[in-house]
Amino acid sequence: MRRFFVWSALAAVIGLAIAIGGFWAYQHFYARFQPVTVQRNQASIQQLLEQSSWISAGGGGEPLYIIGYRDSAAMQRYEMEEVPKLRAAGIEARIIVFARPDREGLAQSTAAERATVAELWLTRDWTLYQRWTATPVRNWTAAGIPAADGNLARGAVVEAGRIFAASLTEKLNDEGLQTRYPLIIWRDREGFMKACACSDARSWTFIRDDLDAPDRIETPAVAPGDPAVYPGDGSPESLPYPDLQPVPPADGAAPAPAPGTAPIAPRPATPPAPRKAPEPRQAEDTTFF
Template identity: 90%
Template sequence: MRRFFVWSALAAVIGLAVAIGGFWAYHHFYARFQPVTVERNQKPIQDLLEQSSWISAGGGGEPLYIIGYRDSAAMQRYEREEVPKLRAAGVEARIILFARPDREGLAQSTAAERATVAELWLTRDWTLYQRWTATPVRNWTAAGIPAADGNLARGAVVEAGRNFIASLSEKLREEGLQTRYPLVIWRDREGFMKACACSDSRSWAFIRDDLDAPDRIDAPEIAPGDPAAPGVYPGDGSPETLPYPNLPAPADGSVPAPAPGTAPVAPRPATPPVPRKAPEPKQTEDTTFF
């Protein structure tokens, strides 16, 4: 009987350890990357998103909001790798940028960044956003853009962006979401609002599943002879549009390489050189020249 109790206690301890380990693995590798479903603050969050100055490349599909700041490497990677997949599913990506406030006396944004954020909030210029994100941060000077520092109106726009992100983060914390960037907010197929602190790429698959976006986009197949094929030059195939002209054969009879799309040039028959006439002597008073 004593041995039975010992083995029973050992089995209970092992079972408890397996259960704890399984729960930890589930949370660590899966559950913590799941988005949260917004239940209490759907309308306030939707109002905040619609009142903000988001920018978009267009498309008119189901909106998906991406919120972050310019220096966020995770946000840049999400835009580069995931947004094309979402667009392939008919989703319109709407981007909201803000300039981070100072933290413990240290500036987390530059004057050029604050000026550009203010300009984007005022103009919603997608071309400006593309130029900004295509330029390394250290090289971006915001040339031609009015400064936000020292400008009451533009400074207020920068501050409005910071107030927006503070209000949004507070309402998402009430839903159980810890703020990390990029913040991604969308509605699933049933119309429920969901939010994700998508700083880890392992959380991106949940968004694709909700929006029926592909896991990858294959490069389009290019038929041989297509103008986009490597080594093929645009044109209609006429001699004027070929990359190489039809040159005459060299005088020595060698055969040049034929131009692409043309028939080989037949070699010229070799001809013996014409002998030169010997010079006739010319004599002056004291010298004879040849």
């Protein structure tokens, strides 16, 4: 009997350890990357998103909002890798950028970034956003863009972006989401609002599954009838390759003529005799050759 209780206690301990380990693995490798379904603040969050100055490449379709700041490496990677897949599924990506406020007396944004954010909120210029994100941060000077620092109107626009981000964070915290950037908000096929703090790439697959987006986009093949493309440089083949005469063999034999061309006369077996040198002619005071 005593042995039975010992083995029963050991089995219970082992089972409890396995259960705890499985729950930890589920939370660590799967659950913490799942999006949350917004239940209490859907109307107020939707109003915030619609009132913000989002920018988009167009295309229509169901909107998906991407909120972040310029220096977010995860946001830049998401735009490059995932946004094309979403567009293939008919989703319109709407991007909202803001300049982070100072933290403990240290600036988290530059004057050029604040000026660009204000300009984007006022003009919603997609071309400007493309130029900005295509330029390294250290090289972007916001040339030609009015400064936001010292300008009451543009400074208020920058502050409005920060208030928007703080208010959105507060409402999503109430839903149990710890905000990290990029912050992505969308509605699934059934109309439920979902949000994801997608700083980790392992979160992205849930968005693709929710919106029926492809996992990858294959490189399009050349369709029949399209001009051929040289591999590597991408230039079209506009002219046919010229017909070149074959190189004669080393033994001097005449090569076979190409179809549709006149035969080439064979070379003589022996070289022609050299010309006779000119004979001198004597003039009155000069000799000519």
